[in-house]
Amino acid sequence: MTRSASGTTEQPGKQVRQKAGLNRAILAQGWGLLRQRTGHKALGRVEDVPAPYTSLRCSACGWIDKNSRKSQAEFVCSFCGFTCNADTNAAINVAAGQGGIPRPRRSAGSGGTTPPEQRSSVREPQPTSVGIPLLLRGGGCQADEQAVASGQGKGHTNAAAVPQRFVGRHLEA
Incomplete structure (x- = not known):
């Protein structure tokens, strides 16, 4: 797909400019990054x-x-x-x-192949729940509203600075 479409002097190529643009677009894709991210996201193993x-x-x-x-x-x-x-x-x-005849895969920069005992196809267990974890009482930056309003809590809000009309009410942002 990425071969030249220029042709020869006897038979010049057709749509050479479009072919060059297509080749550039194909080669500009991050195929290695796609494989790497697929390996991280896939539940099983990714095989080339x-x-x-x-x-x-x-x-x-x-x-x-x-x-x-x-x-x-x-x-x-x-x-x-x-x-x-x-x-x-x-x-x-x-x-x-x-795909065909198996060929040894070369490691980047080493010039040889990676021995099978050094390869890992086992993934670490992933968490089964998704989303925001439940906040436990006392966790996070915000203190308990009632404790802050009564002046007993340690929070970013100084209870003495809260006007009395707001004590015990939920403040809308």
């Missing part, structure tokens, strides 16, 4: 499926053959005869995690 061979691998038997792809939309396995839409077949392969 390499794109090569997803549309050439049969989702029924696993056979990889470039001749199985009869057209842009048609997939017919040359081994078992399974017939499917090519995009549906690729989607099944991606969902199953069978």
Whole structure:
């Protein structure tokens, strides 16, 4: 998708400017950040499926053959005869995690692969409740209204400075 559309001198490319803009937009997306945030938000594990061979691998038997792809939309396995839409077949392969031939993933800057024993696919347990936690009496910055109004509470409001007409009433902000 991001290859040049410039063509050659004999056959110049068409819509080169639009293609360059599309390439810029695709490459400007933070794909690494998307993967990282998906990993934080996902309840299960996030798995990278390499794109090569997803549309050439049969989702029924696993056979990889470039001749199985009869057209842009048609997939017919040359081994078992399974017939499917090519995009549906690729989607099944991606969902199953069978992108193609497994390749070792390189760590950033190390030049090697991360050993399996150093990788972690286990997430820490997440809290089950969401929202604002219940405030317990005495918690937070505000003191108990009745204690402040009676002059016994320790709060930001000086009880002596509160006019008598407001004592015992809830003040609207």
